[in-house]
Amino acid sequence: MAQENVLNDPAKQLNQLHQKQTQEKLYLHTDRSSYVAGDQVWFNAYLVNATSHALIASQTIAYVELINQQKEIVLKRYVKVANGVGAGNFKIPFDQPKGEYVIRAYTRYMQNFDLEYFFTKKIKVLTIKDAQTYQAAKGLTEDTKNKKSTTVVKSPKTKFNLDMQFFPEGGQMLDNLANQVAFKAIDHTGKGVEVQGKIVDNQGKELTRFSSVKFGMGKFMFIPKPQQSYTAVITYQGKKYGFTLPEGKNIGHKMQVTSTDEYIQVMSQVSNGYSIEQSSVVAHVRGKVIGKHTYKQAAPGFVWRIPKKNLPSGIIHLTLFDANKVPQCERLVFVENPKDLQKVAITSKDTKFAHRKKAVFDLELKDAAGNPVQGQASLAIVRTDLETSQAKKMNIQNYMWLKSDLKGHIEHPEYYFNKENKNRHEVMDLLMMTQGWRRFKWNDMPQLALRPLKYEREGGFTIKGRLYKLYVEDKVISGKVQFTSQQNIQLAGEANTDKNGLFVLKDVPIEDTTNLVFTGVRLVKKKRKNKIKEKKTNIFVKLEDINVFPSAVPNNYFANASPTIINKDALLDRTHKINRINAVHGLEPEVMLLKEVKVTSSRPARILSKIHMNSTNTVDFTKLDVGIINSALSIFDVLQGRVAQLRVRGTFPYQSVSIRGGCPMLLLDDTPISNRFLSLIRVEDIAYVDVLSTSRAAIYGFRGFNGVLAVYTKDRAGIVEESNINGTVVNMFHPGYSKAREFYVPKYDVEKISKDQLDYRRILYWKPNVTLDKDGKAQVAFFTSDESANYRIEVEGMTQKGKVILGTYKFEVK
CATH class of the missing domain: 2.20.210 (ubp-family deubiquitinating enzyme fold)
Structure with a gap:
């Protein structure tokens, strides 16, 4: 009977689910939104309780992926997250085409719930070819700027379809009562379009006019009559459209919500002589009940006011239940409590710095009462002309408070938090009326509370397998x-x-x-x-596939608005300049030329020479920069883009290689091996790789028909048994945590680096895991580069108690 009472009481039922199945949110602060193939993507992960937003203290693994527009997972990283934070990076492969990509991140525990809960962020990737093409075009422009010419550019024909949806407040429209109806107009891409029009009845009589406010969203008020149908008439781009409104109901419940600076007012009504007696409204934020109001008197309606003063920032979910505890109306309202946003103060003695000079910045975090606040943060320093400002892109504030809890595509979530937008609160309320809550549905509550979870929280890697008779x-x-x-x-x-x-x-x-x-x-x-x-x-040990990643990539990953490259020409020009500097010194991108170091001790060296003198290509791993070796998860990461006609498919540790479309024979120290085994050989143990084309691999007979990839290790370090011994022993290379590289900045006070070696960086500075101590303080110091520009410091993070941390600071290097 007690269980029966819990399931019949919505508030208790929600609390039960909240206690049994707490959810997680994962957010990645990345250094930028626009990249060039070959760039490093630097990120810091924040794992929080989905309800309180408090950092999760236990250790776990965050799985981070890069997904292309073909919905293929290009690469993956295993990131250790401890005390709610974890740093990482990955390199966008050189051979990736330009376009839009999505960074996806999640934990194993998050796989118990919908893929919609995973963190996703769209980035834009250009290529070095774009930079070269831009530079060539730039030179052509300089040569022809004094010549008159006319270029005709034909605009591609775009198929245009307008769609419009209507959302009666609370979920249903009642006859003979004033109803507030929100709407959203979108084009064929799902993007909101601005419209205006009128509502007419089935005799063509105009009842009211309307116009959108922003992103195709707006609202209007009207009173529907029984047995009448209504149409919204719009003329857009010279074409007339008509959209039928939802039918009104003769009997039912209605909810109207008003949000002011001080309170949320909920007005509930019933139609056609029914009583609101024993009906109740339950309010919750991210699954935590914050209030319940039951009206015990017979009346056609009631009003409930909820003070905003102590409400947390985020989406308030209001549900009206009838006397039988059946949900009848729902409405979302957004609350923005200034106490929940912790602005970090960034100070420095200077706002202008010379080239290659030490810059020191102090960070301090206090609450509204002036008390120090502890927290974890990360810091990126970007050129102001190359990266959109923090307030105009996805950040930890608009993700935690809004994007992570709403269903469907949100167009420009940053708009609703930018104080420069005077109508942002009005537009936010329209968003609440036209979007849906996505964490759960009331009707699914009994099943959700009782269902077992498939995936546990993991403090390390999980390995599964079975024992069989040999x-x-x-x-x-x-x-x-x-x-x-x-x-x-x-x-x-x-x-x-x-x-x-x-x-x-x-x-x-x-x-x-x-x-x-x-x-x-x-x-x-x-x-x-x-x-x-x-x-x-007589025992056979069979290990299961260690790949825990979901293979499905939803179609809507690329529906969100693309990140804006605010100065594409400047980005390409700068990329071309950096590549030219690196080419002069024979360096890869992200590599600095260091002074010569004399080695005073030595050991007998193994003479490395090509076994196959007629090899098509040889990659000498001993001559590659240590940064390339350390950042690669497998040998395939290194070979990709360095050997003509060689293609790498899949992601670590499930990669394969092909030469001219065929699968080559693989050798490790002259021993045939599999793709899987080769992908797990430690990169630092490899000396060099010989690639033999089809014609030059004839000595291997039929097995070399598609060419040969011959790998040679230092002191034959790669030879490890892959087979069973009497069926009882199995060897397995298992990937560990992806090691985050340290962002390298020269120390000009101790390193003597020639001024001839220009210091140009893809990003001036990146610092993850910035700890704001018990006094709320932290200090960051680095050396500037040779590039003159205006820069912006962008800080994002979370306090221990779940408050969002944001901060910016501008300075100049000249």
Whole structure:
């Protein structure tokens, strides 16, 4: 009976779900929104409780992916998140085409819920070819600027369709009552378009006029009559459109909400002589109930006022239930509480700095009462002419408070928080009337509260597998599995199987890609002595695919508005300049030329030479910059873009390689191996790679028909057993946490770097994991570059208690 009462009380039911199935939110602060292929993307992850927004203290893994417009996962990273934060980076492959990409991030626990809850951010990627083309065009312009010419550009024909949706406040329209109806007009791409028109009845009589306010959204008020139909008539781009309004109901409930600076007023009504008695309104923020009002008297309606003073920032969800606890009306209202936004103060002795000079900035965070606030933040310093300002793009504030909790595409979420937009509160309320809450539905509540969760929170990597009888894969065996690491003797453990032979190793702390050795043990019970005996023969250990990533990529990932490149010409010109500087010194992008270092100790060196003197191409790993080696997850990451006709497909650790469309023979120190095994060889152990084309691989017979990829390691370090020993032992290379590179800035006070080596950076400075201490303070110091420009510091973060941190500061380098 107690359970029955809980399920019949919406507020208690919601609290039960909130306690049993707390959700998570993950946000990535990235250094920029626009990149060039080959650039590093720097990011800092923030993992919070989806309701309170407090940083989650436990350790876990954030899975970060780059997805292209073909909905293919280009690359993945495993990021360690501790105390709610984790730093990382990845390099956009050189061979990726220009266009829009999506960064997706999530935890394993978040896979229990809809993919809509995953963090996504759209970025724009240009290519080095774009920079070269721009530079050539620029030179052509200079040569022909004094010549008269006429260029005719034909605009592509665009198929245009206008669509319009109507949203009666609360969800339904009642006859003979004044109804407020919101609307949204969109084009064929889903983008809001500004419209104006009129409402007419079925005799063509005009009742009212309307016009959109922003993003195609607006509202109007009118009183529908029984047995009447209504049409919205719009003329847009010379074409007349007609859209039918929802039908009014003779009996039902109605909710009208007014939001002022001080309170939210909820007015509830019923039509046609019905009573509101025993009806109630439940209010919650992100699943936490903040109020409930039940009207116990017989009346046609009631009013409830909710003070805003102590409400948290975010979406207030109001639901009207009838006397039988059936939801009848819903309305969303947004609350913006200034107490929840912590503005970090950024100060410096200077606002102008010379080239290659040390710049020091102090950060201080206080609450409204002047008390210091602790928190975690990250900091990016960008050129003001190349990156949209913090207030005009997605940031941690508009993501946590708005985007992460609304269903569907939100056009320019930053608009609603930019104080320069005087009508932002009006437009926000229209958004609340036209968008839907996405975390749960009331009708699904009983099932949600009782369903088991498939994925647990993980403190480390999860490895699964089964034990089978050797050579009989459909015969499972009960027993246990033990594992050890060849690189780290302290990394070891064991797990028992269930009756189906399944074993699960949880929270395995793999700091770096390592070779794990798994041993299967069969437990046999002796009847006479009632003891358990371990047997390690005739057992087959089969490991499950370690790829926990969902393969599905929703179509709406690329429906959101594209990030704006505010100065594409300047970005391309700068990229071309940086590439020319690097080319002069034989450097890859993001690499600085350091002074010569003398090595005083040595060991006998192995002479590295090509085994195949007629190889088509050789990549000498010993001559590659250490930054390239450290940032690569596999050998394929290094080869991609460095060998003609060689293509890499898939993402680590499931990569494969092809030469001219065919699968080449793979050799590791002259031993044939698989794609999977080669992808897991440590990059730092590789000496060089020989690539033989089809014609030059004839010595390998049919196996070399598609060419040969021959990999040679330092001191044959790559040879590791891949097969079973009597079926009981399996070796497996398992990826560890993706190591975040440190953003390199020369220290001009200790390093003597020639002025001939120009210091131009893709981004002036990036600093993750900035800890604001118990006094709310932190300090950041770095050296400026050789580039004269105006810069902006952008700080994002979260306090321990779930308050958003934002801050900006402008300075000049000259």
